[in-house]
Every structure is written in C-alpha cells, then in structure tokens.
Amino acid sequence: MSDEHSPLIPASYDIVWSIVTVLIIALTIVALVTLARSARRLTATQALIWTVVVLFIPFLGPAAWLTIGRGGVPVERT
Secondary structure, eight states: OOOOOOSSSOHHHHHHHHHHHHHHHHHHHHHHHHHHHHGGGSOHHHHHHHHHHHHHSTTHHHHHIIIIIGGGSOOOOO
C-alpha cells in the first residue's frame, strides 16, 4: 500500500487542528468544573442553561461562562 499522504492538505494542518481540538476540550472541562463549583449560587434553571451553553456551543459557550457567567455569580466570603 502507498503512503496515505494528501498533497492538498499538509500534515501541519492536521497538527494545528488537533491542538485546537485539545484546547477546546480543556476549556470546556475547566468551564464545567467552575460551573459545578458555582452551582450552589445559581438557580437550577441557570445552572442547566449554562451547562447546555457550555456543552453545545464549542468555544463561545465555555468562554462566555468564564468571562460573563462566572462574573455574575456573587462570591461567597468565608
């Protein structure tokens, strides 16, 4: 069998998209962890909506939670 190299799509393209994919997955995980930690301060509806946004809008959902959503949640002082 021949080498499965495509002259139209360079190997660097695959590498870049793999890195972007890993970064988006990491951003989503970080957003879900911070959302879970903030869930006590959110209503059930707010937590559900933010979870759906984070999961179903790949880059913008987690970025929105980390910038807008988390900032709107009052911080508990201990």
